[in-house]
Amino acid sequence: MPAIDIHASTTLQSLTGSQTYAHPDGSFSFRREIPAVAGYDLMVAGGGPAGAAAAICAARLGAKVLLVEGTGCMGGMGTSGLVTAFDPMANGERCLVGGFMRELVEAMYARGYMNPGIDPDSWRKKYHCWSPFRAEGLKLMLDEFALAAGVEVRYFTRVIDAEADAASGRVKGLVISNIEGHAYVRAKAFIDATGDAMVAHMVGVPCREAARDTPRIMPATMASLFAGIDWKQIAWPIQQEALRKALADGHFTQYDRHLPGMSPVGWQVGYLNGGHMFNLNALRCRDLSDGAMWGRKLAAEYMEFYRKYVPGCEKIEHVTTASLLGIRESRRILGEYELNIDDYLARREFPDQIAVFNKFVDIHPYDCSVPEWDRFNMEKDKTARLKEGEHFGIPYSILVPQGWANLWVAGRCASSDVMVHGSIRVQPAASMMGQAAGTAAVQSLRTGQSAHSLDTEELVGTLRKANAYLPQKALTSAMTRK
Ligand SMILES: Cc1cc2nc3c(=O)[nH]c(=O)nc-3n(C[C@H](O)[C@H](O)[C@H](O)COP(=O)(O)OP(=O)(O)OC[C@H]3O[C@@H](n4cnc5c(N)ncnc54)[C@H](O)[C@@H]3O)c2cc1C
Known part of the structure; x- marks a missing residue:
């Protein structure tokens, strides 16, 4: 050493x-x-x-x-x-x-x-x-x-x-x-x-x-900003209902039932807390680096999910993922x-x-x-x-x-x-x-x-x-x- x-x-x-x-x-x-x-x-x-x-x-x-x-x-x-x-x-x-x-x-x-x-x-x-x-x-x-x-x-x-x-x-x-x-x-x-x-x-x-x-680590999430959302059409239960359908269709690479969801942070802008990265050790740089790439892939899946399954998101655009990985523990x-x-x-x-x-x-x-x-x-x-x-x-x-x-x-x-x-x-x-x-x-x-x-x-x-x-x-x- x-x-x-x-x-x-x-x-x-x-x-x-x-x-x-x-x-x-x-x-x-x-x-x-x-x-x-x-x-x-x-x-x-x-x-x-x-x-x-x-x-x-x-x-x-x-x-x-x-x-x-x-x-x-x-x-x-x-x-x-x-x-x-x-x-x-x-x-x-x-x-x-x-x-x-x-x-x-x-x-x-x-x-x-x-x-x-x-x-x-x-x-x-x-x-x-x-x-x-x-x-x-x-x-x-x-x-x-x-x-x-x-x-x-x-x-x-x-x-x-x-x-x-x-x-x-x-x-x-x-x-x-x-x-x-x-x-x-x-x-x-x-x-x-x-x-x-x-x-x-x-x-x-x-x-x-x-x-x-x-024995376990709370999962991490890469949060994102999206634009082009018609908030008048999106109520909370709609996101959850759409998620059930998308999971059943096999839209996601992992069967993650937990979607905290998209919240409005502007007239047409939303912040997404969605997509979990499991067993990621935030005290290892390798895990953080792999996690950043994994998180960006998941964010792209969620953008497609919102565009395809959630009314009001037909024109959604992905503005950016976060520069800090979302570490809970x-x-x-x-x-x-x-x-x-x-x-x-x-x-x-x-x-x-x-x-x-x-x-x-x-x-x-x-x-x-x-x-x-x-x-x-x-x-x-x-x-x-x-x-x-x-x-x-x-x-x-x-x-x-x-x-x-x-x-x-x-x-x-x-x-x-x-x-x-x-x-x-x-x-x-x-x-x-x-x-x-x-x-x-x-x-x-x-x-x-x-x-x-x-x-x-x-x-x-x-x-x-x-x-x-x-x-x-x-x-x-x-x-x-x-
Ligand atoms: C995906 C996700 C969703 C969440 N959702 C919510 C929510 O909806 N509402 C809510 O209130 N909370 C939420 N939380 C929890 C909350 O955001 C964090 O737990 C909270 O910000 C912790 O505050 P903190 O000041 O302890 O640490 P942090 O917010 O992590 O801030 C630590 C700061 O220290 C800096 N830093 C670290 N190491 C060094 C160093 N060696 N030298 C200099 N600077 C350093 C970092 O850059 C960072 O800016 C969420 C967390 C995650 C991960």
Whole structure:
């Protein structure tokens, strides 16, 4: 195995280029001096719903924040992944999602960035109601919020390595890579919002990985944008009825009964969440590459399906597939607490909860078999679904890797079991976790409290002031642990 030995230098003049060393055992190491950058309070890795919220909210609270994002925009799956609908934010009685996420949706609505003709009660009140939006609108809105808050954004930049002192639970710096080469960035606090727990993994935080720790992996989907749709003709049951006919005709290369479907994101534009790629390991580059090609083939099949079988789609055109593959499950940290299905079913509230949510457990069928289809429907509709007016709590402690002092993890890679992950992996919950992580990091910087011993009563108070809906009556200064 080649070893990479990267030395950071504060002055570019001292750079010495690179050197390789061959070792007697056949391995080799590679050494390069790279510039070091310092002066940040907080560095956020990944600008999806979680990372964008974390960076913007922390900067609004006065922190000097650097956000590093591999693609050219914020929004993650919601923009580069073309997953252009916010999952249910309300429970039929009220909106459960306050704070930054609510502000974002309301601002997008005011700008005309939500699905044209959408009823704002879709996110303010309705039960089990998605809110589709225009991807370009989300990109613009997040750029605007980040610039206004003073976040330093580095697009087209990936975090590729990390240095930490595991004994004291402190990350020291992250190595980034972009068109300028590599650089070592120091900061006082770090948030991993990469979706895949990349930073946590690099510094040695114990994680659960799909495929390694579970017998099955939730399938991936390559989302797409289509144009030329006559939305007046297409109701939800029509898509499902057409699917049954197309499956019976042998239209598809796989007998996939589960079609989340096409949603309107413009007067004649639709976003398709359809076509599953089974057993794809998102932590293997080979799988991601094969998956991208597989996803594009499936998207072409779905375009033909809509054109042939769904009235109103006779003139449909495929605009593009997403540039990020739609990964539902990859790696999650083992946090100070791991939220589990018993908590969900008990509608458990936590003194340190930083969000409440209602979404059903949405674990897509693992294959095309009838038992899997039945399992999926049973969970989604009956055994793992909260009713109208209900919610469960998301505690702060699922954002903190066990024993770590200046590292938080937010979004899809926070600490939960597979079942609860099927609920909280979605954009509104990821955003709320991001806001909580950013707010906690600022509190930690201000008070000297470590991530794992943060005063959670103070954190909840700050989030409430920022309009988060946190209805717990009992508050404690210590976070929820096992
Ligand atoms: C097919 C599909 C359909 C979905 N449908 C919906 C839906 O209808 N509604 C909904 O609300 N949710 C939906 N979801 C879930 C949701 O989109 C994601 O789970 C959510 O976006 C997770 O947010 P996140 O911020 O944790 O991660 P992500 O959105 O994945 O963002 C992570 C970001 O980090 C960046 N990144 C990763 N590694 C690095 C690195 N090393 N350096 C720098 N940057 C890095 C990525 O480029 C990305 O922008 C869907 C997901 C999929 C896959």
